Amino acid sequence: MKLGIAVGYLIVDRLLSLAGQIACQSFPPEFRFGVATSSYQIEGAWNKKIKGENIWDHLLHTRPEFVADRSNGDVACDSYHLWEQDLDLIAEMGVDFYRFSINWPRLLPNGFANKISADGRRYYGDLISGLRARGIAPVVTLYHWELPQSLQDLGGWANPLSVEWFADYARVVFSLYADQVDTWLTINEAIYVCEPSYRDIVAPGLVNEVGALLCSKYILLAHAAAYRIYEEEFKPKYGGEVSIANHEFWFEPKTDEDLDITVLARDYAFTRFSYPIYSAEGGWPPLLEAFMEEKSKSEGYPRSKLPAFTPEEIELVKGSYDFFGLNHYSSRTVRAALPGEEYGAFSADGFDEIGAILESRPEWASESGQDWLTVHPEGIRNLLNRIKQQYGDIKIMITENGFTDLDGDLNDIGRIEYFESYLEQVLLAINGDKVNVVGYTAWSLLDNFEWTSGYQSHFGMHAVDFSDPRRPRTPKASARYFKSVARARSLDVGNFTAAN
Numbered sequence: 001m002k003l004g005i006a007v008g009y010l011i012v013d014r015l016l017s018l019a020g021q022i023a024c025q026s027f028p029p030e031f032r033f034g035v036a037t038s039s040y041q042i043e044g045a046w047n048k049k050i051k052g053e054n055i056w057d058h059l060l061h062t063r064p065e066f067v068a069d070r071s072n073g074d075v076a077c078d079s080y081h082l083w084e085q086d087l088d089l090i091a092e093m094g095v096d097f098y099r100f101s102i103n104w105p106r107l108l109p110n111g112f113a114n115k116i117s118a119d120g121r122r123y124y125g126d127l128i129s130g131l132r133a134r135g136i137a138p139v140v141t142l143y144h145w146e147l148p149q150s151l152q153d154l155g156g157w158a159n160p161l162s163v164e165w166f167a168d169y170a171r172v173v174f175s176l177y178a179d180q181v182d183t184w185l186t187i188n189e190a191i192y193v194c195e196p197s198y199r200d201i202v203a204p205g206l207v208n209e210v211g212a213l214l215c216s217k218y219i220l221l222a223h224a225a226a227y228r229i230y231e232e233e234f235k236p237k238y239g240g241e242v243s244i245a246n247h248e249f250w251f252e253p254k255t256d257e258d259l260d261i262t263v264l265a266r267d268y269a270f271t272r273f274s275y276p277i278y279s280a281e282g283g284w285p286p287l288l289e290a291f292m293e294e295k296s297k298s299e300g301y302p303r304s305k306l307p308a309f310t311p312e313e314i315e316l317v318k319g320s321y322d323f324f325g326l327n328h329y330s331s332r333t334v335r336a337a338l339p340g341e342e343y344g345a346f347s348a349d350g351f352d353e354i355g356a357i358l359e360s361r362p363e364w365a366s367e368s369g370q371d372w373l374t375v376h377p378e379g380i381r382n383l384l385n386r387i388k389q390q391y392g393d394i395k396i397m398i399t400e401n402g403f404t405d406l407d408g409d410l411n412d413i414g415r416i417e418y419f420e421s422y423l424e425q426v427l428l429a430i431n432g433d434k435v436n437v438v439g440y441t442a443w444s445l446l447d448n449f450e451w452t453s454g455y456q457s458h459f460g461m462h463a464v465d466f467s468d469p470r471r472p473r474t475p476k477a478s479a480r481y482f483k484s485v486a487r488a489r490s491l492d493v494g495n496f497t498a499a500n
């Protein structure tokens, strides 16, 4: 089987590198373009009315040193107050949809579904109807890392009851807005909810490798519970679609010797959160499951640290999707760690668990100013092909892709080049490889609070002046570029690499 996987890697890579197809510059007419944000990163108004505290509010109020510039999302882009300006910017870009998230404790102040905040309900209601009035479809993420602190105090995602808490919350949101929203994402980047959060890297800032693995199971069950609620109670009436937005890097072996560790690393980081949903068999990826069982035993645990699914749970999670949601930014090489080797920053998200070292190639170096964001556009095409190879000809929606810089320049040539080169590869995947990619979401509409990088990392197509209490927004060159692409549904939009 291992040899089969290795040969598979080589064949796919060789086939793709033949690059036989002439790049067609146009996207299919039904292809959808959108832009994205998330609530903690833009909303501010962290304690407005009866809003409860979420885990980021709590972490950054108690441990501000978590963020490079000791900033937080208390005010951020102030989109709580300035949402209409945001909607006008989106409308001006001419995109098809806006992906945003609901701040769980803004709607349910204590996390539980017994009390719905009138203010939260009004805020998201206005946002959704404001989008629709402008002809923009809302794409709503239920969880972009805003767990109510009250639920974290009860164990958060490591508590099996988190499945119920999330299901109750999802039902409230669907009941309020399913008549106006057609596309839903349950969880944003399960890997980041479960790994760096239990390695003291992001909120809630815990250290517990077992917690990371418990979380993996319960977050998948929570996703599936929400999916099934929609499927049974709302889909017959409204016919919308629900999925999860998983993050994946393109992983490739550093050398031909590193094929096995690459497959394991891929299982550990990504397939862990996709195989249970998209594979025909369901359950944990078999290689990872066997590895974790063995490793847990060798560490003296009475059972695997990666908790088993029951047969009923396997069935519940399997098939809980209407499309594959993919967040993608960058690529990594993988190799086995040498005895006693330190795990660098790239490998901090739990790769010590499997003994893998992640690195980059010199030719992928970028001007992003963020070590993690190396640029390798072919990675997205490879990945799209691999998803099709692994799970069949399913619909794939790119739920995030984007580029950061540190200077925040309005003439953001690096971002335009990134979008152009990645979109070219998406087109090759669609037109050349016949992968069923149905949409592309650019991250992000605005410069915003970039988690532990604070306001120093700029992903936005619009600059925000964070020193001005009115938080004025200014379009960058990339906003004009993306508008042209979205309107023409083509990359043939002339030269945007100079300010114009």
Ligand code: NOJ
Residues within 6 Å of the ligand: 038, 041, 188, 189, 327, 400, 443, 450, 459
């Ligand atoms: C993915 C996350 O979903 C988003 O919140 C973040 O800002 C971008 N990556 C860029 O790091």
